Structures are given as C-alpha cells and as structure tokens.
Amino acid sequence: MANQWLFKSETYDNCNCAVNCGCQFNLPSTHGYCQSAFVGNIVEGHFKDTPLAGLNWAALYKWPGEIKEGNGKRQIVIDERADEAQRVALETIISGGACEPLSNLFSVFASTCSEFCETLFLPIRLGANLELRTAKVDIPGIMRSTGRPIINEFNGQPFHIALARPSGSFEFTYAEIGLGTTSVTGDMEMAFKDSWAHFVFTTSIKMGWSAKDQGSQHGLARDLRRIGFDVAEINHTPRNIIW
Numbered sequence: 544m545a546n547q548w549l550f551k552s553e554t555y556d557n558c559n560c561a562v563n564c565g566c567q568f569n570l571p572s573t574h575g576y577c578q579s580a581f582v583g584n585i586v587e588g589h590f591k592d593t594p595l596a597g598l599n600w601a602a603l604y605k606w607p608g609e610i611k612e613g614n615g616k617r618q619i620v621i622d623e624r625a626d627e628a629q630r631v632a633l634e635t636i637i638s639g640g641a642c643e644p645l646s647n648l649f650s651v652f653a654s655t656c657s658e659f660c661e662t663l664f665l666p667i668r669l670g671a672n673l674e675l676r677t678a679k680v681d682i683p684g685i686m687r688s689t690g691r692p693i694i695n696e697f698n699g700q701p702f703h704i705a706l707a708r709p710s711g712s713f714e715f716t717y718a719e720i721g722l723g724t725t726s727v728t729g730d731m732e733m734a735f736k737d738s739w740a741h742f743v744f745t746t747s748i749k750m751g752w753s754a755k756d757q758g759s760q761h762g763l764a765r766d767l768r769r770i771g772f773d774v775a776e777i778n779h780t781p782r783n784i785i786w
C-alpha cells in the first residue's frame with residue numbers, strides 16, 4: 544500500500560453551461576467562459592496508509608474563456624473533520640499533485656489553471672440522492688448549491704437523462720444529468736442558475752495499479768447508495784445518512 548492511493552467518490556458537479564455542456568459533447572461552452580463546482584463524498588479511499596473514506600471535498604474552478612485556453616483559477620475546500628495527514632493527502636490528490644499528467648479531471652484542470660487560491664478547511668454539508676438527481680450543498684460562507692432533475696414540460700414528471708462516456712472522458716464514464724443552481728462567494732465568486740449538473744455514482748481514481756485502471760469507474764448504476772442530509776426535504780423520499 545505504501546506506493547498506492549485510491550480516491551472513490553460520489554460526486555455532484557454544477558457548471559454554468561446549458562444542458563449540452565461542451566466538455567461532454569466536444570462543443571464550445573454555452574457562454575464562452577467556464578465556471579464549475581465539484582462536491583463529493585469519499586466512499587472508499589486511502590493515500591498510502593492514510594484512510595480517506597467518509598470525508599467530503601470540493602473543487603471550485605473558473606476560466607475566463609474555454610478551458611483549453613487556460614488561465615483558470617482554482618480553490619480546493621477540504622472537510623474540516625480531516626486530520627492533518629488526511630488534509631495533506633486530499634490536497635495532494637485534488638490539486639493533481641499525486642496524479643499522472645492528464646490522467647483525470649484533477650490533473651487536467653490543474654494544467655489549465657494559472658492561479659491557485661488558498662485551500663480552505665471548512666464544514667462541507669452535502670446531501671444527495673444521485674438516483675433521483677437531487678443535491679443540496681452548504682459550505683458556510685463559501686458556497687450554496689441545489690441540484691434537481693429536469694422536469695418534463697408535458698407531464699410535470701422528472702425527465703430522465705443519463706450520459707455514457709465509454710472512452711475519451713477524464714471526468715466520468717456514466718452520469719445522471721440534471722440542473723443545478725450555485726452561488727459562491729470569496730476568492731471564487733460566481734453564480735449560475737438552472738444550468739448543467741451531473742451526478743456521478745462512483746468515480747474511482749487509482750494510482751499504483753496498472754495503467755488500465757487509471758480514472759476508471761466501478762459500480763455505476765448498480766451502486767446507488769445515497770449520501771447526505773435533509774434529502775427528504777428536497778424529494779420527500781427516505782434518506783440514508785452515511786457520514
């Protein structure tokens with residue numbers, strides 16, 4: 544284990560694009576610039592001998608133009624419950640510092656950023672029902688976000704969209720798609736409403752295993768564990784607290 548690490552997270556991401564995010568369809572961004580907020584709960588993980596399971600994390604990004612053009616800005620937020628070793632481990636992974644170049648979203652996005660804000664250690668309240676495409680995030684003083692399903696205008700029911708990326712994606716291979724509304728204050732001030740959101744059941748990033756395992760996903764639709772708080776407040780369904 545000394546030369547291995549694993550980061551397996553259930554993740555909610557909301558960006559400022561419409562529901563044809565250019566990153567996923569090889570298109571330009573909706574507005575000509577990109578802003579995004581990733582928030583997740585680590586369901587399984589370790590960095591060498593340091594356990595990471597149960598901790599929450601967030602990564603906030605802004606680019607003045609298309610992501611590929613660079614000059615982005617990033618801020619990492621780490622669960623305040625993490626001890627010193629866990630804080631160092633998570634910052635190393637999420638910054639891309641422990642990743643092979645361009646092997647996953649952390650290393651790809653780090654390569655397109657030129658400004659890196661101070662890492663914050665704060666409470667990260669994350670509630671999500673990934674199967675129903677709902678989420679609620681509260682990072683006091685920094686970020687608030689809600690995710691919801693797209694609604695069918697003909698019958699008023701949730702409009703189910705899922706996206707498979709069998710190859711060529713550094714973010715996921717399968718995700719449920721919905722809408723999100725996010726506001727961020729502080730160094731990464733940004734806000735967007737009813738824009739692209741994706742809900743990823745299980746994203747695994749491994750180092751120290753064979754190359755074919757890098758950035759792979761495991762479980763996918765068979766792994767429908769819920770994460771969070773006050774999910775019933777959003778969708779009136781039972782909830783399962785796992786942190």
